[in-house]
Amino acid sequence: MSTVLVLDYGMGNLRSVAQAVQEAAKGSDVRVEVGHDPDQVRAADRIVLPGQGAMRDCMAHFAQSGAREAVLSAVTAGKPLMGVCVGMQMLLEHSEEQDTPGLGLLPGRVRRFQLAGRYQADGSRFKVPQMGWNRVDLAAGHLGHPMWAGIPGGAYFYFVHSYYAAPSRPEDVAATTDYGGAFACALARDNIFATQFHPEKSAELGLRLYRNFLTWNPQGASP
Amino acid sequence: MLAKRLIPCLDVKDGRVVKGINFVGLRDAGDPVEIARRYNEQGADELTFLDITATHEGRDLILPIIEAVAAQVFIPLTVGGGVREVADVRRLLNAGADKVSFNSAAVARPELIREASDKYGSQCIVVAIDAKDNGLGGWNVFTHGGRKDTGLDAVAWAQTMQAQGAGEILLTSMDRDGTRAGFNVPLTRAVSDAVDVPVIASGGVGNLQHLVDGIRLGGADAVLAASIFHDGQHSIGEAKAFMRDAGIAVRL
Numbered sequence: 001m002s003t004v005l006v007l008d009y010g011m012g013n014l015r016s017v018a019q020a021v022q023e024a025a026k027g028s029d030v031r032v033e034v035g036h037d038p039d040q041v042r043a044a045d046r047i048v049l050p051g052q053g054a055m056r057d058c059m060a061h062f063a064q065s066g067a068r069e070a071v072l073s074a075v076t077a078g079k080p081l082m083g084v085c086v087g088m089q090m091l092l093e094h095s096e097e098q099d100t101p102g103l104g105l106l107p108g109r110v111r112r113f114q115l116a117g118r119y120q121a122d123g124s125r126f127k128v129p130q131m132g133w134n135r136v137d138l139a140a141g142h143l144g145h146p147m148w149a150g151i152p153g154g155a156y157f158y159f160v161h162s163y164y165a166a167p168s169r170p171e172d173v174a175a176t177t178d179y180g181g182a183f184a185c186a187l188a189r190d191n192i193f194a195t196q197f198h199p200e201k202s203a204e205l206g207l208r209l210y211r212n213f214l215t216w217n218p219q220g221a222s223p
Numbered sequence: 224m225l226a227k228r229l230i231p232c233l234d235v236k237d238g239r240v241v242k243g244i245n246f247v248g249l250r251d252a253g254d255p256v257e258i259a260r261r262y263n264e265q266g267a268d269e270l271t272f273l274d275i276t277a278t279h280e281g282r283d284l285i286l287p288i289i290e291a292v293a294a295q296v297f298i299p300l301t302v303g304g305g306v307r308e309v310a311d312v313r314r315l316l317n318a319g320a321d322k323v324s325f326n327s328a329a330v331a332r333p334e335l336i337r338e339a340s341d342k343y344g345s346q347c348i349v350v351a352i353d354a355k356d357n358g359l360g361g362w363n364v365f366t367h368g369g370r371k372d373t374g375l376d377a378v379a380w381a382q383t384m385q386a387q388g389a390g391e392i393l394l395t396s397m398d399r400d401g402t403r404a405g406f407n408v409p410l411t412r413a414v415s416d417a418v419d420v421p422v423i424a425s426g427g428v429g430n431l432q433h434l435v436d437g438i439r440l441g442g443a444d445a446v447l448a449a450s451i452f453h454d455g456q457h458s459i460g461e462a463k464a465f466m467r468d469a470g471i472a473v474r475l
Contacts, residue, residue, distance in 0.1 A: 015293075015316075015317060015319060016293065016297075016319060016321065019293060019294055019297075019319070020297055023294075023297070052343075052344055052346070052347075053343060053344035053346075054344060116419065120224060120225070121224060122224075122470075122471070122472070124415075124438075124442055124444070125415070125416070125419075125442070127419055127420055127421045127422075127444055128419055128420070129345065129346055129390055129420070129421070130225060131346070131390070131391060131421045131444070132225050132226055132227075132228050132268065132421070132444070132445065133225070133226045133228070133268055133474040134224070134225045134226065135224075156226060156474040158298070158299060159225075160299075160346040160390075161346070162345075178224060179224075179225060200297060201297060201298055201299045201321065202297070202298075203263065203297050203298050204297075206297055207297060
């Protein structure tokens with residue numbers, strides 16, 4: 001029996017993430033918890049950090065929830081952490097959105113799409129937010145990552161975002177997506193894995209990604 | 224590249240999915256969860272639920288439906304119809320909706336969109352615009368199910384709603400809705416070219432070429448249709464294969 005905690009720190013719609021993780025855990029011995037209590041964080045074997053809405057609000061709520069220090073300690077201790085959407089952006093050092101500092105777990109910044117007046121290959125305008133299904137191209141250096149098990153390269157996942165991660169270290173990029181140029185849509189480093197897209201809204205392959213997370217044991221992770 | 228989206232729309236009345244022509248002669252179309260699952264399996268990119276319940280009291284009946292669908296179908300869900308205040312957004316998001324669509328309430332008080340998007344993020348705030356040809360080369364915004372002419376220019380209104388924080392525009396041609404004559408292409412093109420947020424074309428789909436036209440000619444980012452799918456005229460899979468064969472990037 002192991003426990004995965006979906007961090008609920010009062011931002012947006014975390015229910016959909018919790019439900020998808022619950023679905024992914026069906027038939028396994030993983031218990032899914034939802035909450036932000038530091039004791040819950042300490043007791044959990046794995047942590048999912050969702051995020052939706054404005055980065056500054058997410059960071060503020062995360063700090064106010066009291067879970068922030070416990071999460072940082074858990075990550076330092078090697079527990080697997082999965083960031084989703086703004087939950088991924090929060091892992092970096094800084095976001096252009098409202099000039100907001102992030103957690104700094106991964107070096108890099110979060111930038112806004114600058115696509116005004118530009119056109120896609122089919123002649124349609126680039127819209128911001130990028131909203132919809134786009135292809136996720138797995139990075140060559142991460143093809144064997146346990147989180148990508150059963151996920152074919154070039155598969156479609158669901159995105160909704162106006163800002164994107166620009167990590168400093170190329171080796172942290174686990175996958176890219178093209179929207180007016182390639183950007184990092186998934187990051188991986190040690191016991192951290194994060195996606196800009198929403199696995200909980202990406203049908204079967206999204207559930208597969210959560211299932212992979214529930215069995216992922218990166219080196220240094222607690223059993 | 225980003226795929227163009229195909230979105231089936233489910234009309235909900237008093238807690239059941241119904242189908243009919245211009246809201247007349249409504250028939251039960253089946254169990255909402257079962258329909259949602261079927262469309263998901265066929266490859267629908269999102270699902271939109273439109274609550275056409277006439278009474279305020281009846282509206283809460285959509286919440287259990289959204290809860291049941293969200294527990295089993297893992298693609299984005301949008302809910303519209305009768306959404307009046309910011310608190311409605313919270314209730315619908317808590318039930319499992321990903322996006323909430325405002326219509327008449329946004330016309331009555333445009334700052335509502337600013338308040339809702341500030342609180343929950345633009346990504347979950349859709350503004351539905353019902354537009355009708357004004358005979359002067361433009362389109363007026365109508366509310367209250369197409370009965371009330373607001374006098375607002377639809378293109379300018381879409382820009383106003385974007386400025387207030389709308390993350391997406393659901394654009395319905397009242398002239399075409401229910402006719403099966405195809406989308407109003409000039410209207411779709413005018414709005415899509417005028418805003419930076421995605422535009423969903425709605426109203427008038429009668430065959431699969433219409434879906435292609437909405438994207439190719441209208442410049443829509445997504446196309447919404449109801450009856451051609453509910454009637455079993457076409458499956459979602461057929462529609463997407465047709466779009467792909469026409470050279471449109473779709474998720475298959």
